[in-house]
Amino acid sequence: MTPKSELLLAGLKSQDPRSIGRAITAVENNSEEAAAILAALDQDLIENVLVLGITGPPGAGKSTLTASLISTLRKQGQRVGIIAVDPSSPISGGAILGDRIRMMDHALDVDVVVRSMATRGRLGGLCASAGATVRIMA
Template sequence: MAVDVAQLVEQAREGRPRAVARLISLVEGASPQLREVMAALAPHTGNAYVVGLTGSPGVGKSTSTSALVSAYRAQGKRVGVLAVDPSSPFSGGALLGDRIRMSDHASDPGVYIRSMATRGHLGGLAWSAPQAIRVLDAAGCDVVLVETVGVGQSEVEIASQADTSVVLLAPGMGDGIQAAKAGILEIGDVYVVNKADRDGADATVRELNHMLGLGESRGPGDWRPTIVKTVASRGEGVGEVVEALEKHRAWMEERGVLDERRLRRAATEVETIAVTALRERIADLHGDRRLGALAEQIVAGTLDPYAAADQLVAGVTES
């Protein structure tokens, strides 16, 4: 059933949670009205500071996210949270564990929390996350926190979706080895060693410093990732994390890096939408006479696969 998009956007701009939820549902469901939704949101976007949080399972991402929400709310800022959960293998839905852990903020009208399922998407983010971020931005959130599923070799996509990327680690979890293996030393702007009341916290910080030093190819004035120790469950060190985030934001704004990141993000989003549309049109050709004819020529040796692909793309884009 069609919805009144203009009215929904107006209600979302007023901070009504139901309207925000409905808009994100339209995004997740790839609604036929999605283009209309994005067109209506466009004039109201570009104001939110997007912070991505990632790290291995068990480092306290949800607890840290909740503590950051409290810190930003203490500053009077409206906060949106996208908690991207692993998909349920049965229903395809998110497990919602993050939302349960952030229930302290459920009654706060200045906080909007949404769990999204990855639905098998590699990269640690749901495919619809960029559009959902745009909804929260247009709805007046000053800060959008995007918490992703555990980091791994193919799950560093948050770096391309956030203004600032936060990588969380914890002592005694083998995170140093994981950091080297997963390449997270390239994506972090701020590193947080959580559960710093455990043995080995200082050693983890030293190891991180050492590894960041080994991988350094920074010039004068380049950003040197900050390392902060926290005990998120007690709120310790969270103020220092916010301070580090604000310093990184100021550094990016001063040097034009923030605009560059946002331009790159927009370009990637356009490319993804275009490639998805092309893929859908090509998928519609299965069993089509044109595809069959190209396959016959390849088998006969009269056409190579690249030339066939060029013909297929030309046919799809011209039709």
């Protein structure tokens, strides 16, 4: 493991939001440290994480429900990680990012990490790095 990977892993263990973001970016970009970081994650934490998927058509209330769940879980002292998967923009290939804007009430809470990702043309509604991102957020 490189010194950069070790530093990133230490940040993940201390639940540093920037380290979480950098590790997710490393996985999305298939960088050198991605495999080492994923291999070093605590399996016990990963096995005890609640993962909930919310889907529906535009205007169904997904973002409102998500914001309400965040508030409820935070009142219970839980850390929350949100992976908002958007369709890719046909122009830039990036996420459209509408959901993230609607969850700004929690923007300053260090125990709430919101990561928007694009499907990047992948079928099935999830981006390729969603599973690894859940492991990092654990």
